[in-house]
Amino acid sequence: MHENASALQLILSGDPALYAIVRLSLFISLSALAISAVLGVPIGAFVALTRFAGRESVIVLLNALMGLPPVVVGLAVYLLLSRSGPLGSLGILFTPTAMVIAQTILVTPIIAALARQTIEDLWAEYRDELTAMNVGPLRRVTTLIWDGRFSLVVTLLAGFGRAAAEVGAIIIVGGNINGFTRTMTTAIALETSKGDLALAMGLGAALIAIVVIVNVLAWAARRVGEQIAG
């Protein structure tokens, strides 16, 4: 990125380096969110609907894991993926893949814990009816997920917010490599440490704008969905 340009200038001129950073940030956060959703919603549904020994402890654990410190996760993933570590032969340290892994670890508990609460609350309401209608277990889960979709979308947005804002884990496992693993948040950290606070703030504003846009898109999708579903 050009040293003396303000963030606004970079955005308006379509600076390719800036846009590459934005694309990478979205790729990593959205990928992590997608994987977390695929893992977290079924886990949440399972815990919500199944009685098993230690269920209460699992719920407490899921809720607690929402507060996993990113920098600790980053360190743990780093040690796993380091060449001297158990998964070193994969050679994925300092790559976007490692960053997606770290963020997935952070976001999955959020999705699972919040999905569990949503589904459990809805199940309490629907249980009698679905049982009386002799609805099978798989159908129950899909019904609860569908009918709870608005709360679940908010859950996904919370997960996305967490991923998009995160810097501690991805800077450790990604290495903040220029043109390769530098995201908006790690770029902000870098520009701050270089003393270019104006550029850092500008990037920060751009990041917030992007997160807002994602939320607006989610709202728009809901409106369209309501129109179609009638």
Add this chain to the structure above:
Amino acid sequence: MLKRVILILAAVAAVAPFPAGQAPAQEKSIVVASTTSTQDSGLFGYVLPIFKQKTGIEVKVVAQGTGQALDTARRGDADVVFVHAKSAEEKFLAEGFSLKRYPVMYNDFVLIGPQSDSAGVKGKDIVAALQTIKAKAAPFISRGDRSGTNIAELKLWQDAGIDIAAAKGPWYREIGQGMGAALNMASASNAYVLSDRGTWLAFKNRGDLVIVVEGDKRLFNQYGVMLVNPAKFPSVKKDLGQQFIDWLISPEGQKVIAGYKINGQQLFYPNANDPSA
């Protein structure tokens, strides 16, 4: 039901065109563990594209403090290290993590402080300046992160005859972070801080800070580069890494390094030919 399927597919399609745009695995690349001073000064931003154009090799720089960079290499997570603390580098060699150290360039450290210079240390003698700072308990920011700059700072306290570990008080603030963060903090609290000239020249948040001591021979700062020993880590890309090193110390590479300037001022002075460096 069909409508739902369409919606889900649309959502997936919306997310799908976000490929990382990452180059495929066949691309030639190496990982270089280096210091924040070489990154924050902008040297790599200038030098690496030239190298890539010539050789097609993508150099991925992970910028950490010298100590951290060497540790990254000790774990086999880098192919090349490029740092500036000769004693730490020689220890690295002695441990067998590299087979040869190549001097590349030097610059110097400068003592940065508030323009008002309340402790009155301005001058050309770094040792005298440090003694004054300690005597007056003037606020001083230390990187405290085993970086090259930190190692140099600690050696200077030693040269000044001060056992800083015992003598430090609330005026001596160890922050455990990089040069930029240290400069930010010095700017915010009108404190003194030792910096490499390159990072200082590129630093934008100077506030009230200026150079108060420079030119002392003891502020000399040598950079060296080493290939990580492939015998320790077979995954090290030794051919590509050696190509990078060879280019850095070649006349062409040395000329490129000398050519990096901020506001017309040269930051780094190539000295690969100096056997004592």
Add this chain to the structure above:
Amino acid sequence: MRALASDLPIRFDTVTVRSRGVTILDHVTLQIEAGAPTVLIGPNGSGKTTLLRAAMGLLAPTQGRISWGGIEKSPPIRRGFVFQHPAMLRRSVAANLRYALRAARVPHAYHDARIEELLALVGLAGLDKRPARRLSGGEQQRLALARALARDPVVLFLDEPTASLDPASTKAIEDVIRAVAARAIKIVMSTHDLGEARRLAGEIILLHRGRIVERAAAAEFLGSPKTEQAKLFIAGELLV
């Protein structure tokens, strides 16, 4: 049309239901046959809801056996249940019915016609696109009724269906119940309201503290009750 009344008769063989140390149903033995509506009455806590749920198959007895047409553990395929506070699925009225039809495995081709028919039967025609959660209490109860009827049940259970409704809605529901009963669907319901029992019942069963105290045809029960509890209840004196 109702040739195979296979879920009937419903037999309770010395059924006891205990929960958290409390006995809710106490050695109940009864048989529910096809025919006119069976109405359960009794004070709060007498076990009416539990008996209905057990008869539907929603809960298993702690002791004793329940069988439907001679079969134990029969899944509630041809039985419907209208809960006192029915849950509305977060979708339109029509979608709620469609869901029930699908759960009952009614072929897709019949859905639209059936929805129209059911809505007309319960008096909700024209409200098919309304989000179910925005219906009034009485309308929700009628939708729940339509949902339960979607599976073409042999037996329809209703747990105090008019308890929280205003008189107009109460009358509307009672009319539907009568219409359903007229189609030879067996009605088994509970109520607080003696008047409603009189209006709807073929036979009345009085429950008290988990036991069946008296059982008789409606006119006989109300006109000449035999037990002390029945007399007290009719007089409004049997509260617990």
